Amino acid sequence: MAKISSQIRLLSKRWDNGQGWPKRLEWLEVNGIRGWTGQRIDFSYPITAIVGENGSGKSTILQAAAAVYLGEDGAEPWFASEFFPDTAWDQVRDARIGFGYREGTNRKEGSVRKPTTRWLGNQERPKRHVTYIDLSRIQPVSARVGYLKIAKSRHTEASARAFEKERLSRFSHVMGREYDVAKMALTNIDESRQIPVIGQKGTVYSGFHQGSGEITVAELLEADFQKYSLVLIDEIESSLHPRTQRRLIRELAEICRERDIQIILTTHSPFILEELPLEARTFILQDDGVKKTVPGVSAMFAMTQMDDQPHPECELYVEDLAAKVMT
DSSP states (O other), X not given: OOOOOHHHHHHHHHHHTTOSOSEEEEEEEXXXXXXXXXXXXXXXXXXXXXXXXXXXXXXXXXXXXXXXXXXXXTOOOOOXXXXXXXXXXXXXXXXXXXXXXXXTTEXXXXXXXXXXXXXXXXXXXXXXXXXXXXXXXXXXXXXXXTHHHHHHSOOOEEEEEEOOHHHHHHHHHHHTSOOSEEEEXXXXXXXXXXXXXXXXXTEEEETTSSOHHHHHHHHHHHSOOOTTOEXXXXXXXXXXXXXXXXXXXXXXXXXXXXXXOEEEEEEOOHHHHHHSOXXXXXXXXXXXXXXEXXXXXXXXXXXXXHSSSOOOSOOOOOSSHHHHHHO
């Protein structure tokens, strides 16, 4: 078992003392969407890692969580209809996302639902800023819509937002090397599409020439997670090697503690799970097509469920065959 980091210990201490997080999503129940039939998932820690096989319903939980809240301070809200549309092959009917949430000392419940052809309850949702980070972040810059036009044009930097000292330090720590500069730049060709630009040892290079891990971490840490907000991250470990995965969770734990934000993420990685306490882990198990949510799983249990090979929690050695049979 991995040693619990100081960042997670501090986060747990503040959480256990009942300090902070005046806004929090406490549970979700999803019914009638992608095989979910009313199962409940609880969020019992400021960071929750949802783990399970492909197609088990992890992303559905993130999208349902995004649809719980109205935007705050002019931010555009997410809607269930964006995530769960009707198509030529899929008709969403008799669907419901139930949720329990906390504001200060008050616990409340609500729902958004689609009994027939329209989603109802959108205007009654509580207000909270939500950041939803999907897998589009791992797409190479040159493959993103509109970016190849920039690369093929004679362009200059029109403006840039540099990482301040603390954010640059976080980026360097997660990546395991010192960076001189990191910024999000805009060009004179298109002032709506940001390009990550980083530099180390005097060499500066853009997202067109960066590794996907550098782009992923730079764009994650560039986000200004607002105080008390809900942050949703799909497959957080994508493009990242184990050491970077661990460091990223530690940095997010520190941000979480400093800003009272709540993070829900999905993962297949044992390294992510090992960084978090048991109460922060939930496995989605499918048994004969029926989904079950299993809280408090070990990393090895999760890996065994997702692999053809067993991942034992421990190795037990015995003296001889007779002792093996007895055991």
